[in-house]
Amino acid sequence: MVKSRFTPDERGYYGEFGGAFIPEMLMGNIQELQERYLEIVESEMFKSEFHSLLRDYSGRPTPLYPAMRLSEKYKTHVFLKREDLNHTGAHKINNCVGQVLLAEKLGKKRIIAETGAGQHGVATATVCALKGLECVVYMGALDVERQAPNVTKMKMLGATVVPVHSGNKTLKDATNEAMRDWISHPSDTHYIIGSVVGPHPYPDLVARLQSVISYEVAFQLDEKTGKPDPDVVIACVGGGSNAAGGFYAFLDNPDVKLIGAEAAGLGNETGESAATLALGRTGILHGSKSYLIQDIYGQVTEPYSISAGLDYPGIGPLHSHLYTTGRCRYLSITDQEALEAAMELTRMEGIIPALESAHAMAVLRKESFRPDENVVIILSGRGDKDMSTYSNYFKNEPDR
Amino acid sequence: MNRIDKLFQQKDHNILSVYFTAGYPELNDTNLIIKGLEEAGADLIEIGFPFSDPVADGPVIQASSHKALENGMNLDILFGQLSEILETSRIPKVMMGYFNTVYQFGVIKFIKACSRCGISGVIIPDLPPEVYLDEYHTLFEENGIHFICLVSPQTPPERVEYLTSISKGFLYILSMSGTTGARVGMGRDALLCVSTGERVTPGGKRAHAVRPYNGTPRTIPTLIGFGIHNHQSFARACQQANGAIIGSEFIRRLTDDRRLMTDGRLMTEDGRGVTEDGRRRTEDGRRVSLGEVCEEFVNEIRRGK
Numbered sequence: 232m233v234k235s236r237f238t239p240d241e242r243g244y245y246g247e248f249g250g251a252f253i254p255e256m257l258m259g260n261i262q263e264l265q266e267r268y269l270e271i272v273e274s275e276m277f278k279s280e281f282h283s284l285l286r287d288y289s290g291r292p293t294p295l296y297p298a299m300r301l302s303e304k305y306k307t308h309v310f311l312k313r314e315d316l317n318h319t320g321a322h323k324i325n326n327c328v329g330q331v332l333l334a335e336k337l338g339k340k341r342i343i344a345e346t347g348a349g350q351h352g353v354a355t356a357t358v359c360a361l362k363g364l365e366c367v368v369y370m371g372a373l374d375v376e377r378q379a380p381n382v383t384k385m386k387m388l389g390a391t392v393v394p395v396h397s398g399n400k401t402l403k404d405a406t407n408e409a410m411r412d413w414i415s416h417p418s419d420t421h422y423i424i425g426s427v428v429g430p431h432p433y434p435d436l437v438a439r440l441q442s443v444i445s446y447e448v449a450f451q452l453d454e455k456t457g458k459p460d461p462d463v464v465i466a467c468v469g470g471g472s473n474a475a476g477g478f479y480a481f482l483d484n485p486d487v488k489l490i491g492a493e494a495a496g497l498g499n500e501t502g503e504s505a506a507t508l509a510l511g512r513t514g515i516l517h518g519s520k521s522y523l524i525q526d527i528y529g530q531v532t533e534p535y536s537i538s539a540g541l542d543y544p545g546i547g548p549l550h551s552h553l554y555t556t557g558r559c560r561y562l563s564i565t566d567q568e569a570l571e572a573a574m575e576l577t578r579m580e581g582i583i584p585a586l587e588s589a590h591a592m593a594v595l596r597k598e599s600f601r602p603d604e605n606v607v608i609i610l611s612g613r614g615d616k617d618m619s620t621y622s623n624y625f626k627n628e629p630d631r
Numbered sequence: 632m633n634r635i636d637k638l639f640q641q642k643d644h645n646i647l648s649v650y651f652t653a654g655y656p657e658l659n660d661t662n663l664i665i666k667g668l669e670e671a672g673a674d675l676i677e678i679g680f681p682f683s684d685p686v687a688d689g690p691v692i693q694a695s696s697h698k699a700l701e702n703g704m705n706l707d708i709l710f711g712q713l714s715e716i717l718e719t720s721r722i723p724k725v726m727m728g729y730f731n732t733v734y735q736f737g738v739i740k741f742i743k744a745c746s747r748c749g750i751s752g753v754i755i756p757d758l759p760p761e762v763y764l765d766e767y768h769t770l771f772e773e774n775g776i777h778f779i780c781l782v783s784p785q786t787p788p789e790r791v792e793y794l795t796s797i798s799k800g801f802l803y804i805l806s807m808s809g810t811t812g813a814r815v816g817m818g819r820d821a822l823l824c825v826s827t828g829e830r831v832t833p834g835g836k837r838a839h840a841v842r843p844y845n846g847t848p849r850t851i852p853t854l855i856g857f858g859i860h861n862h863q864s865f866a867r868a869c870q871q872a873n874g875a876i877i878g879s880e881f882i883r884r885l886t887d888d889r890r891l892m893t894d895g896r897l898m899t900e901d902g903r904g905v906t907e908d909g910r911r912r913t914e915d916g917r918r919v920s921l922g923e924v925c926e927e928f929v930n931e932i933r934r935g936k
Contacts (some may be wrong), residue, residue, distance in 0.1 A: 252730055254687045254756040255781040256788070367740055397693060403684065410686045414810040417785050515731040515757065516684060528705040529735030530683040 237482040237558070238550065240380035243431020243519075246556065248548035251430035252515045256414045260422075261430050261518075263337065268432045271336050272329065272439055284328045285443065288361070289318040291325075293444075295451035295607070298513040298540065300579040307600035310461070311582070311610045312448055314473060321355040321585065321612030322473045327423060329440035331358040334421035341365045341420040345409040347374055347469070348540035348587065349381025350612055351425030356390035361601060366390040369408040373400035374539045381616050399533040402469075402543045406517050426470025427547030430518030434475075434547050435551045441476025448607055449480050462604035466611065467590040468561065469505070469541035471550045473611035478559065485558075491550065492590040494541035495563035496534070505534035507546040508554045514545075521548040537566040537620065538586035540612075568593040570624050573614065585612035586620060634723035634751045635777055635800035638674055639852045639873065646874025647865070647932060648675035648854055649881050650727065652695040654704025655681075656885055657893065660921060661712045662720075664885075667925030672933070675854075677754065677876065680709055680728035687756045689812035691879040695886070698699040706736045706744075713748035725779065725800075727754040738767060742774045752777035760797045771799075779803055788924075790802065801852040804872060811857060813880030842865045862935035877932060884928050890919040 243265070251261055271277055283462045285291040293316050298309040314322035334342060342364050346352030352368040359366035368385055372394040375382055385392050398404035402563030406428075413422045427434040427441075444465070453459040460481060466474035468491040481487035493506035504510060507522050516531060524532045524544040536542045542571060553559035564572075573589035576582050588611045600606050614621065636893060638646070645727035651667050653661045661678070668676055681696035681704055688696070713724075726745055733741045735753060743751060753776055760780055763771075771778050780798035782791055796914045854867040868875035885891060893916040913920045 250762065251759065252757045252762070253759065255759075255794075256687070256783045256805065257787065258759070258783075259787070288753040397697075398683070407684050407686050411689070411810045417783075417808050515729075517686070517736055518757070523731070525731070525735065527735065528707075529731040529733075530700060531731075584934060 234282065235483050237552070239431060239435050239548075243435070245434075245457065245548050245552035248514070248519070248521045248551040249431055249434060250492060250520050251518060252481055252520065253430045253518050254414065256417060257410075257430075258415050260413065264436070265432050268333065268436050272436065277332060277336070278621070280332055281329050281440075284332075285325065289324050289328065289416060290316065291443065292447045293317055295448060295455065296552040297455065298580050300574065301576070301595065304369070304579070305595050305600060306602050308603075308605045309595070310455075310581075310605060310607045312444060312451065312477065312607055314374035314444065314609060314611045315582070315588065315613035319350070319354045319357050320615060321350040321354070322441060322609075323351045323425060323475060323612075325443055325476065326425065326437050326440045326472060327351070327354040327358045330421070330423040330436070331362050333436075334364070334423070335362065337420035337421060341367070341416065342423055343367045343369070343409050343412050343420055344423045344425060345369045345402065346381075346425060347371070347405065347542060348538070348585070348616060349378040349385070350540060350585070352390070353381050353384045353388070354427070355423050356385040356388035360388045360582070367393060367412065369393050369395050369405040369412065371399070371401040372396045373407045374402070377620070378539055378616055379470070389471045401534075401539065403531065403534075403545070410517065415607070426472040426527055427475045427549055428470040428517055428519065428521070428545060434519065434549055437472050438475040438479060438549060441472050442479035444473065444476035444609060445478060448477070452605060458605065460484055460487050461607040461623065462486075463490065463600065463606040464609070465490045465492065465591050465606065466609040467492045467494070467541060467587050468546065468550060469494065469499055469538075469543045469587065470545070471547040473609050475547060475549055477607070477609035478553075482558065489553070489559040490594055491559055491561040492564045492594050493561050494536035494538055494569070494590055495565045496536045498565055499563050501533040504563070505536040505542050505544065507544060508550070508561045509563050511544070511546075512582070513551070516545045519548050521551045522546050522554070527622055538569065538590065540585070540587040541590065553584070564590040564593045564597075568596070572596070573621070574625065582610070583614035583621075584610055585614050586617045633775055633777060633800065634721075635675070635725070639801065642674065643852070643873055645869050645933070646674045646852075646854060647672075648677060648740045648874065648876040649673045649929070650677040650679055650878030651881055651885070652679040652681055652692060653709050654699030655695040655882070656698070656701045656891060658702040658704060658708070659712070662710065662716050663921040664925060665716060665720055665722070665724070667920075667922035668929065669720060670922065671926040671929035673722065673929055674874065675723050675725065677725045677727045677878070678709070678713075679878075680704070680726060680732060682729040682732050685729060687810055689810040689879060691812040691882050691886075706732065706741065710748050713750070717749050718722065723751045724749060725752040725754060726750050730755050730758045731891045731907050733758075737769060739829045741929050742767075742770050742776055745776050746774040746859060747866055750776065752779050753781045754781070754803060756781060760794060764797060781805060784808055795851050798851060801854050801873070803876065804853050805857045805929065806855050806859070806868070807857055807859060859881065862932055865932050881928060884924065888919070888924055891917050891924060893917055
């Protein structure tokens, strides 16, 4: 594999970000993963099992859809990478399929996960059902309420869903509790982290498993346009896994513009935001050094976003590195902008996006593109889980 | 000489170390608790500085950290409090907390403040020894602050040797895999996890010899923590190591002892008031002083109820 300046060094650092800041209780698990993950995920046997499952079970490759009406409106070539058409409704399944295979190779019998919107929880519960493994999902109590359909799905799939009542009762707190579970069950349990966060090797492991998104984009775009590399790739960023996967194949080509969409909630100036790169500074949370929204004493500030999947005060170390090196630009998208973009996509292309993905769609209005550019937007998930939020928001919208 | 080293020179058994969260139950209780524990005969005090996301801690210490932050505790205030007892407090004190808090305060500024405020050692569970050695070892050494490592039941023998070679003052032995405060007994001989296989002596205690990773033989005192919650578990830990650490159980006592509630409604004009049985309340409106609670607690742990 070619060494990129965007893959971590052996200690798990992307530039100054990353590393493994974990208590001694997890050192054995983390060292085992560090020593074995590359050998396992880069093996031919693993790749073959992984890609077979993605194809036969999850429905990959997902389409790269040329969005005609949006292209016309924004006077450029818009392509949507349809991760929303994956089994379970989002890109999260890519990572879970890979990690459950990894867990099997490591001989782990019990799987734990954290979840925000519930997409990662559902994907984890799904692969555990597929493999007959015990599954425990930690979910903030507030998210349990606002993402009820996903809770039902996880339970139906046989997972135990543990509501977490500490802190803001959202994704950060669910992650704390999952780490505590892992500390208490180090030998039999594998922790499937849902994003490119956490101690080394998770950021790199998850990015590699999600990189299937961008490798497919390159292949499909080549088929459609004769050019594998897009001019622009846009993705939403909470922890940053769909963005990492969507950017991965293009990181070393500086001609490909990369844009991340962070969730700015009610606006960065209001303090009710989850835009980590806009509002944070370097800190250490959940095992890695990265940008973090925090007060002057290093206490983590509770984030806010209408989208449960982006409601996280940290971000993967890869993104902090892409941000500080200028390789990628990150825009702040408010709740309002995301909702309007969701409506536009729904009415113009007949696709109801997840609230998370709607943040990426909103970038179309904020940026200008040349008519000859190929702009790929990663549509990370579908909107089924967000229908109650949408119906509350659009109840005053006139029928058309 | 570092006060921790001096302690273990003078006494090698039944060492009692008590943890509390600074800023809990009330912001200004820090020095009352330190004085109370010191006078009650604790050997060592671990002062927890609170963090919003304490992943290695169970519910009891999580809740105390949360309340301490609500009370307004931060490192500036804590070091301010500690500087007030510099002349009066002689007990070895260790600071314990998470790395982000230290990192934002400034690691250099933090270590210098520890040194200035009579702190002898630091425990940062999420700062791995590898990173400490690479980046902060010299800083700690120059300021006379001990970096104390944790060892868990999962730690393999080679790594125990490695940690023994790095840790200064003592080695913090976790009796089990888990977060703080879990109420399970020591299911296995806690000392097994520090054995190198060839050198452990059954029932042996005192400074524990391990084969050094850097070539120089050394021994280091051991304290057992996690799950120690009464006289029996303390005594059992003391048979296996030089002593034990109690945290959650002490916090639980501070939380559950209703006499410690500062109830403003019962105050009279002189600001103190009396309790139901006619005793005068303490200056902060409590029916009993923190000092008395510390004394009861330490006596219970040392001698049983």
